[in-house]
Amino acid sequence: MSVNHRRAWFSLVVEDPLSNILIKDATIVTMNREDRVIRRGYVRIEEDRIVEVGRASGLKGGGAELVLDGKGQALLPGLISGHTHSGLTLLRGFGEGLDPDKLWETWLWPYERSLRGKDSYASAQLTCLELIKSGVTCFADMHFNMESVAQAVRDSGLRASLSVAMMDSEAAPTTADRSTRENEELVRRWHGKAEGRISCMFGPCTVRTASRELFLKAREMADRYGVGLHIHLSETSRDVQHTVGRYGVRPVKYLHSLGILGDDVLAAHCVHLDREETELLKQSRTNPIHNPSCNAKTGVGMAPVAEMLAKGINVGLGLDAAVCNDSLDMFREMKVGCLLQSVAEGRSYGGILATEALRMCTVNNALALGFGDSIGSVEVGKKADLILVDLVQPHMTPLVWGQTSNLVSNLVYSATGRDVTTVIVDGTMLMRERIVSSLDERAVVEKAGETLERVLSRAGLKP
Amino acid sequence: MSVNHRRAWFSLVVEDPLSNILIKDATIVTMNREDRVIRRGYVRIEEDRIVEVGRASGLKGGGAELVLDGKGQALLPGLISGHTHSGLTLLRGFGEGLDPDKLWETWLWPYERSLRGKDSYASAQLTCLELIKSGVTCFADMHFNMESVAQAVRDSGLRASLSVAMMDSEAAPTTADRSTRENEELVRRWHGKAEGRISCMFGPCTVRTASRELFLKAREMADRYGVGLHIHLSETSRDVQHTVGRYGVRPVKYLHSLGILGDDVLAAHCVHLDREETELLKQSRTNPIHNPSCNAKTGVGMAPVAEMLAKGINVGLGLDAAVCNDSLDMFREMKVGCLLQSVAEGRSYGGILATEALRMCTVNNALALGFGDSIGSVEVGKKADLILVDLVQPHMTPLVWGQTSNLVSNLVYSATGRDVTTVIVDGTMLMRERIVSSLDERAVVEKAGETLERVLSRAGLKP
Numbered sequence: 001m002s003v004n005h006r007r008a009w010f011s012l013v014v015e016d017p018l019s020n021i022l023i024k025d026a027t028i029v030t031m032n033r034e035d036r037v038i039r040r041g042y043v044r045i046e047e048d049r050i051v052e053v054g055r056a057s058g059l060k061g062g063g064a065e066l067v068l069d070g071k072g073q074a075l076l077p078g079l080i081s082g083h084t085h086s087g088l089t090l091l092r093g094f095g096e097g098l099d100p101d102k103l104w105e106t107w108l109w110p111y112e113r114s115l116r117g118k119d120s121y122a123s124a125q126l127t128c129l130e131l132i133k134s135g136v137t138c139f140a141d142m143h144f145n146m147e148s149v150a151q152a153v154r155d156s157g158l159r160a161s162l163s164v165a166m167m168d169s170e171a172a173p174t175t176a177d178r179s180t181r182e183n184e185e186l187v188r189r190w191h192g193k194a195e196g197r198i199s200c201m202f203g204p205c206t207v208r209t210a211s212r213e214l215f216l217k218a219r220e221m222a223d224r225y226g227v228g229l230h231i232h233l234s235e236t237s238r239d240v241q242h243t244v245g246r247y248g249v250r251p252v253k254y255l256h257s258l259g260i261l262g263d264d265v266l267a268a269h270c271v272h273l274d275r276e277e278t279e280l281l282k283q284s285r286t287n288p289i290h291n292p293s294c295n296a297k298t299g300v301g302m303a304p305v306a307e308m309l310a311k312g313i314n315v316g317l318g319l320d321a322a323v324c325n326d327s328l329d330m331f332r333e334m335k336v337g338c339l340l341q342s343v344a345e346g347r348s349y350g351g352i353l354a355t356e357a358l359r360m361c362t363v364n365n366a367l368a369l370g371f372g373d374s375i376g377s378v379e380v381g382k383k384a385d386l387i388l389v390d391l392v393q394p395h396m397t398p399l400v401w402g403q404t405s406n407l408v409s410n411l412v413y414s415a416t417g418r419d420v421t422t423v424i425v426d427g428t429m430l431m432r433e434r435i436v437s438s439l440d441e442r443a444v445v446e447k448a449g450e451t452l453e454r455v456l457s458r459a460g461l462k463p
Numbered sequence: 464m465s466v467n468h469r470r471a472w473f474s475l476v477v478e479d480p481l482s483n484i485l486i487k488d489a490t491i492v493t494m495n496r497e498d499r500v501i502r503r504g505y506v507r508i509e510e511d512r513i514v515e516v517g518r519a520s521g522l523k524g525g526g527a528e529l530v531l532d533g534k535g536q537a538l539l540p541g542l543i544s545g546h547t548h549s550g551l552t553l554l555r556g557f558g559e560g561l562d563p564d565k566l567w568e569t570w571l572w573p574y575e576r577s578l579r580g581k582d583s584y585a586s587a588q589l590t591c592l593e594l595i596k597s598g599v600t601c602f603a604d605m606h607f608n609m610e611s612v613a614q615a616v617r618d619s620g621l622r623a624s625l626s627v628a629m630m631d632s633e634a635a636p637t638t639a640d641r642s643t644r645e646n647e648e649l650v651r652r653w654h655g656k657a658e659g660r661i662s663c664m665f666g667p668c669t670v671r672t673a674s675r676e677l678f679l680k681a682r683e684m685a686d687r688y689g690v691g692l693h694i695h696l697s698e699t700s701r702d703v704q705h706t707v708g709r710y711g712v713r714p715v716k717y718l719h720s721l722g723i724l725g726d727d728v729l730a731a732h733c734v735h736l737d738r739e740e741t742e743l744l745k746q747s748r749t750n751p752i753h754n755p756s757c758n759a760k761t762g763v764g765m766a767p768v769a770e771m772l773a774k775g776i777n778v779g780l781g782l783d784a785a786v787c788n789d790s791l792d793m794f795r796e797m798k799v800g801c802l803l804q805s806v807a808e809g810r811s812y813g814g815i816l817a818t819e820a821l822r823m824c825t826v827n828n829a830l831a832l833g834f835g836d837s838i839g840s841v842e843v844g845k846k847a848d849l850i851l852v853d854l855v856q857p858h859m860t861p862l863v864w865g866q867t868s869n870l871v872s873n874l875v876y877s878a879t880g881r882d883v884t885t886v887i888v889d890g891t892m893l894m895r896e897r898i899v900s901s902l903d904e905r906a907v908v909e910k911a912g913e914t915l916e917r918v919l920s921r922a923g924l925k926p
Contacts, residue, residue: 093869326876402926406556463865
């Protein structure tokens with residue numbers, strides 16, 4: 001269903017739900033600078049913006065064309081994934097027990113070589129559906145066939161920052177010329193499109209797969225087009241060994257010396273850092289994106305998140321690929337992130353506090369993706385990217401109010417994406433009472449299975 | 464609603480659903496010795512037992528009084544939690560960021576001292592409700608006021624193994640005499656009761672809080688009554704230091720020398736083990752219960768699960784207390800367990816494979832709780848403790864069938880307890896289409912909140 005069809009679908013219910021929505025009596029977790037929580041509050045949306053946020057007692061003026069009862073629900077800014085590969089969602093659950101190199105050789109490279117545009121569309125549609133159903137309203141994505149991914153994002157109603165995986169290593173399923181051209185086309189055609197919901201970056205993949213020249217080219221073009229960079233950085237110890245072996249310095253120092261790093265860079269992983277590198281990330285205002293589930297499953301180590309946060313580095317949180325995360329649910333990711341950091345730090349009850357985890361996937365990710373002014377919190381003037389989470393459930397009981405509250409702890413440690421009831425992006429309702437309006441759930445799920453079979457058969461792969 | 468009322472409630476729908484249920488066209492994950500998966504199979508239940516398991520093509524004979532369509536669903540043995548404290552569920556989300564000792568002093572001891580029977584009943588009811596809703600059909604529980612917990616378990620329709628936290632240290636909220644008497648009464652009154660769904664153990668809590676005499680007394684009584692022991696073992700490095708300081712040997716060796724260990728012992732945690740201790744656990748056939756979320760959150764370290772499994776030790780999986788796990792969902796616990804072990808091992812894609820995680824919370828836990836012959840797998844002659852999991856969902860798509868399948872990976876890494884649609888315990892339907900029949904969900908949730916407020920107020924605690 002296209003966005004226009006979706007709007008028509010909703011207009012069967014109320015006359016013009018998009019221009020004016022009032023959400024009443026919700027517990028608002030604003031994620032503003034003061035981490036303000038409004039226990040019984042309201043939010044008014046006009047067109048794509050939040051125009052009022054306040055206590056229920058202060059609500060003035062009439063209702064709205066669409067009034068949502070937020071009683072028993074938390075209203076949050078939509079969650080953001082700082083690092084995703086929507087083209088790999090079709091490989092969910094593959095290759096458990098395989099060494100990553102083996103996984104890549106056996107499944108990923110052949111799969112990627114056989115992946116056509118409409119396959120990427122199907123994989124991205126499945127991704128968008130899963131993200132909407134778990135309360136993710138925006139994501140940073142990097143892969144191939146990004147034109148198709150952009151179409152899927154446009155049709156889903158989500159917000160995203162898209163980039164092409166730029167590579168020129170021998171094993172890569174693409175080349176410097178091809179990936180540079182594709183990324184430039186993507187930027188030209190899609191940056192600022194889909195009512196402004198899609199923006200673009202350049203995606204020099206990683207120091208191991210993209211040459212010095214390709215990184216420099218990507219930086220130059222990013223500057224020319226006024227967009228950012230989405231890269232992988234120091235994910236494995238072998239990444240570090242490779243860079244030291246080839247360039248004589250560690251990856252962060254190497255990229256910094258090339259002038260690649262900066263506040264417009266999304267740097268996925270940043271697991272293996274020495275003290276100097278952490279300092280360089282801070283000085284350059286680079287945005288590390290932590291991907292705890294994938295890093296744990298692939299056994300690459302754990303990023304020093306608590307240390308980076310303490311230094312004031314803007315660390316975000318990402319889902320990475322379904323092929324190694326297996327569930328694209330930022331609520332689950334927050335819990336895993338907190339638990340793993342507690343282990344890494346050997347510190348009890350939180351190397352990352354629940355509030356910090358929530359900040360990582362809202363305000364921090366918004367800033368990292370270049371949307372700091374427009375999304376990431378529930379504040380007047382920001383885009384209406386909002387979710388409602390059902391709190392009246394056994395696994396979030398009791399809910400305690402006093403000098404402190406366990407509300408945020410319950411959201412981070414107890415909730416899952418399945419507790420999200422309502423998703424609004426850019427002022428448009430994408431899910432209500434868990435019914436997604438922009439996508440035909442059954443059709444997307446069926447097409448995903450058929451598509452994977454076709455790709456595997458084309459690649460000569462047998463599960 | 465009592466069990467009898469519930470039966471009456473169901474008999475409004477069909478004449479006698481309890482005597483004869485047929486589940487058709489489900490994907491059966493049997494968890495038998497061969498890990499057999501039947502892609503399109505059926506299970507027939509008569510009274511409390513599984514009487515037929517087979518391929519749909521082999522289904523003979525008429526229907527049944529209740530026929531469930533399992534299409535698009537996985538049928539699994541109900542999951543089992545090997546270590547739980549249902550009396551602490553009311554403290555969910557408390558004390559984040561506090562050192563464990565501080566958490567205990569500030570919240571747990573005062574809470575426990577103020578906890579009366581009906582408070583424990585409310586906390587256990589909330590626990591049972593959450594467990595049913597996430598597909599847990601049996602749990603091992605240890606706390607105070609276990610008479611009230613037993614009543615809650617009986618009324619919920621679940622299966623459980625219950626024990627009293629036996630302690631005689633100075634700080635403990637009980638004494639040797641009192642806890643011994645209470646545990647003996649519990650065994651006398653409840654072992655084998657509630658249509659056989661409740662069994663009991665003795666619960667000498669931990670080497671730090673229970674003296675040599677109390678451990679010996681518990682062992683002697685367990686032998687006299689023919690029941691097992693439920694203990695905490697080597698959870699923290701301080702536990703080890705304490706035992707070495709006081710008894711000159713490490714905890715496992717100490718308890719082994721007293722004759723405490725054996726195949727009837729549930730030993731929660733077993734995080735800090737040396738090689739000799741691992742060997743003693745194996746020789747004595749003691750059952751370690753791994754509690755990954757709680758161990759991670761409290762930062763105590765990680766149990767050497769992969770090593771123990773490789774040695775052939777029967778390791779189970781537990782949820783531990785909601786106060787430090789925050790969600791009583793064995794599906795989420797399996798994923799966290801796998802991810803943490805991958806980190807502990809520094810091994811990619813699985814220190815614990817998905818199948819092993821599923822085995823830990825089905826057959827391994829069944830054996831650990833002393834129910835190895837009656838539950839833990841979908842096999843003829845076993846009790847009908849079964850769950851159905853909805854597979855046709857974006858976050859479990861695609862589902863691939865070939866020489867291998869990603870089914871078990873999707874169940875362990877992608878599913879959550881929210882995907883469970885149907886729960887049957889002892890042949891009785893406790894949940895259907897996510898409606899719990901044995902408990903009034905809204906009332907249980909409301910009562911939990913009121914009860915916590917009352918207990919905190921009685922204890923002079925302010926959140």
